[in-house]
Every structure is written in C-alpha cells, then in structure tokens.
Amino acid sequence: MTPDDAFFALHRDLPREGPGQAEDVHWALYAAAVPEEARIADLACGPGADTRTLAKARPRARIEAVDRMAHFAAAARAATAPFGPRVTVRVGDMAQVSGPYDLIWCAGGLYFLGVTEGLRLWRGALASGGLVAFSEPCLPPRPSAAARAFWAGYPAVTGIGGIRERVAAAGYRVLGERMVIGAAFRDYYEPLARRIALLRPGAEPALAAVLDAAEAEIARWQAAPDDIAYALMVVAPE
Template identity: 40%
Template structure:
C-alpha cells in the first residue's frame, strides 16, 4: 500500500510536520499566564513527541500524548526516559477523533500538524468538549497566507487538503465552534527547512536504492520531492500557523495579558 511506503519514508524522523522546539515554547509562553499551576495537558496526534517533551519540561506537569502509531509512542517513551521526563509523559495509542476523556477534564489541549486529519472545523468541534470552561487550545494548521495563491500551489493543496483555509476563515470557524482566538503566529521558514524537510531529504537519500526495486516507495519519494519543490518556489503563499484559542465559558478571560 502507498500509505505503508509513506510510513516507511517517515520512520525515525524527528517531526511529522513543520515545527520546532522554539515555536512550541513561544506558543506556550503566550498562553502560560492563563494556565493553572498544574494543568491537565493533552497532546493529540503527538507523532514522535518533540512538542510533548517540551511541554513536560517547561510545565513540569503530566502530559498525555495520543497517537495511533505505536512506534511513535515507543520512541517518545524512550526519549522521555532518557531526558528524565518519563514520570511526566503518559502515552496512549488511540484515535484522537474519538477520545474517551471525560468532558471538561483538560486545561490545555495541544496539537501540532495533526488536526488536518479531521479537518479544522471538525477537529475543533470534536475537541472543544474536552476542555474545562476557559480551557486553552494550541494548534498548528496548514494555512493560506494569501487570498490569491499561485496556480501550482493552489492545484497541489486542492488535491492534498482541499479545505485549507486562511487565518481569517480559520479564526471565524474557531469562533463559530465556541472559541476566542487569543493569538496567531506563522511558523518561520526554518521550521520547514531545518526541522522537517532536511531530515526528510536525508531519509529519502537513505532509501533511494531501495526505491529502485519498490514502485510504491518510489512514488512516495516522488510525491514528497514534489511537495518540497513546491514549498521552495511558493512557500510564501502558505505555511503552518499556530492558533491559540480559549474555550468560551465561565472563567475565560478572552485576551492574553
């Protein structure tokens, strides 16, 4: 299956989407004044868990990391133990679109590069009930940064993620789902090139010989190289955006200090 070829291509990558420890810390810095002393934190679609480790380290509180791919969770557990954070990181192999957490049990819901699997509006609809009144959500989402993207970028994302929105449209959807939009910021290009595409390119080269005998892997590599090439030419028209949201309800402040 082509999906298996893509999973092989992504094995042992530090991240499954653009991001960085610095951008995770920046989002947390902006939200921290609104958090309780020992928040209940849920990281959905955690992948290998780079952001999970940052959250556990910075907040010194337990973080529950959820993903459907068990090898990602095993890798996260090993890294957490190596960093002395094993007691703070709890993993769960589960579908983040159908969680069993009690409603209103989470103070901070985090998700980097994963909500697109549900779609922006649908993800917010499913996840908001997990938050306590005034609870916080930090989510990165692929987003148009212009209303008139180049034709090639528009065609690519029309196929890859047809519901991709703008900052304005995603903000409107968040408000319709019962959130206040506290802040947004665009991830820098380094979050794509240094943290995501550079390791991915190295992985491609390590599999290049194998792909000569594996048509599905060759297809996965070609599609990935097409994506990287597109970003190199048209990356200014789209990017990942951190959306910092607060569930409306008793105790919500509606603004960052």
C-alpha cells in the first residue's frame, strides 16, 4: 500500500475534510449578503459538504467546486448530483480560477496558498461587489502549550490580529468574522476516529502510520478543544 493509498483508505467518503458546520456557511452567506442568483465558488471543496450546504441555501445559485484531489472531487460530485447542472465539480488548482464569482467560499484551504497570496490571486476572479469567505487556523489571545502543539506543523499560524494583517496586506477589508471551534472540530474528528477504529485491526505498516498520525492529531485536539479554532472571515477587496 502506498502512502497515498493509506491516506485515502482513511479519508475516503468521510463527510468533510476539515472543521466546519452548515451554520458557518449560513452565517457567511448572510454576512456577505449573497444574492439568490449568485455565482459561487467552493475552492478546496474536499468531499463537498459545504458545496451541498451552499446549493441548498441558494437554490438558484450556480456553484463551481474545485479540488486538486480527484478522489475528493469525485465524492463532491456524487454528493451534489441531486442539484443538477447548476452545481459543477472539477479537479483543478484553486490558484487558477477565473470566475467571475459573487462569493468565493474556501473552508480550511487558503493556507495552502497563504492568506495574502491567495486573496491577491482571487481578486481577478471576483465579480464587481464579490466577496471571499475563508477559514484559517487562529490562535487564542493567550495560547496554551497544547494549542501551540496542535498547530506546530503550521508555523504561519497567528492570532486574529495576524490574520487581519494578512487580509489587509492583500488589499482587502474585513466585513465579518467569527470563530469555528468546538462542535465544528468534533464533526470532523468523530467520523475520522470511527474510521480509525474500523481500519486498525490488522492494519499494514503504511496504513498503521497514517492511522497513528491521525489519532495523535485527534488527541492533540482533545487536549485543548476550547483553545483550537479557525477564524471564519468574510472579506472584500478595497
């Protein structure tokens, strides 16, 4: 089994690939005053949980979902098939989107590009009046050692002030922000923990290594669930 096979044995068909809940999507649609017939992108869509929520919440919108991993794009395509051709899903690079979009939604994906770099890239894909909603790892004002340990693999992590600075450096202003915390992480980690338990008996070394890493991540979250968060930001180009 290759490391990629092991990764997808663990992640295949999970409902989502990062923390988040439908109410986060609803909040952003409201904060961004997204019109009924909007053109919306779900970039780094993963298996499409938020794509579905966007499609349900805006029944007349056209939605384009993009993920670079074919497995996730296939899952998102299956999850959104009931919405018909107004929702499309493709394998692609979120750094290369042309729009125009009234809303770019990106849950737990912008850090792959960098907040400032990604927002700069997306400016040209926004329609007039278009907005971006994204979630980004966020340290609390006085981070515990457990919170720092959780984000050790992401040295660019900052508090909310640092995220605002990165938004401003891209030439955007913040219209709204809220924390993604607690239940939003639980909704990601509980299905993952169940899958680990299912795959653990007799797991070969490559798979066991992937299961160990995921289990350790869950344990790091359980050590400080009130301290580990994403900031969800709605931002507009200046």
